[in-house]
Amino acid sequence: MRAGIILPGGTATEQLELAAVAEDHGWDGVFVWEATYGIDAWGLLSAMAVRTSRVMLGTLLTPLPWRRPWKVASQVATLDQLSGGRAIVTVGLGALTDDLPSTGGEPTDLRERADLLDDGIDLMRALWEERDGYQGSIYDVRFSRRDQLEVTRPVQERVPIWVVALWPRMKSMRRALRCDGVVSQFEGDEHQGSPDQVRAMRAWLAENGARADIDVVAQGETPFGDPEAASREVAPWAEAGCTWWLETNWEMPHHTAERMGQVRARLLAGPPVPAG
Secondary structure (H helix, E strand, O other): OEEEEEOOOOOHHHHHHHHHHHHHOOOOEEEEOOOOOOOOHHHHHHHHHHHOOOOEEEEOOEEHHHOOHHHHHHHHHHHHHHHOOOEEEEEEOOOOOOOOOOOOOOOOOHHHHHHHHHHHHHHHHHHHOOOOEEEOOOOEEEOOOHHHHHHOOOOOOOOOEEEEEEEOOHHHHHHHOOOOEEEEEEOOHHHOOOHHHHHHHHHHHHHOOOOOOOEEEEEEOOOOOOHHHHHHHHHHHHHHOOOEEEEOOOOOOOOOHHHHHHHHHHHHOOOOOOOO
16 A cells, blocks of 8 residues: 655645655655645646656645646646656545635536536546547537647556545446546545445445556545554555555644644654555
């Protein structure tokens, strides 16, 4: 099981430095989130790409229904080129938070956002695979500039698309069948779930044609002053079939000097490693 961290916030300069710390101390991935207004995720990740050489870099998450999928596909491809093939994009429906602008232009209906998410995933894949066009339930696009498709080609043969999916909601899970990873949430218990629920989800994915190498992502917070305790924390998730552990703490506020110090200390302690 690989280990990454979701940076909770800070200035662009602070987060760039933390990405370098993560790489130097054995972490496998660094992820940032897309705010309604805040540090631009893709500009930041591109800077991280040229500052690091090994860690995977991505978003968690990109609210694709509120983005132009061709623009996101361009940003991901740019990051993949700059990083030498280390980009991951995590997509989801987007959360209806208080800071979402009331412009009348952003879809808030759940079904509409779900349709936009499904079509957006397929459109991005079509662009990266240099198809002549894409026609879905919402988007109908013809790609006439073959040279533009070629110059924007990602380094990775298949850029990983991770998707937030809620188990056992079948529409949500069927979306995961088309993707390369699932950031698992679970009904009840504040979506935290259990290793047994991961096993059940893993079995369903296998029975329904998911990619054999699909990533299953667990999230949580482990103690950084006690490596053995951190190991015990993540071991059940690894045994259940999770392929990534993402260290995260969403407690507010995100941007204080104290919080940045906590993140740095956690990175310096190194990633949690499952026992055995």
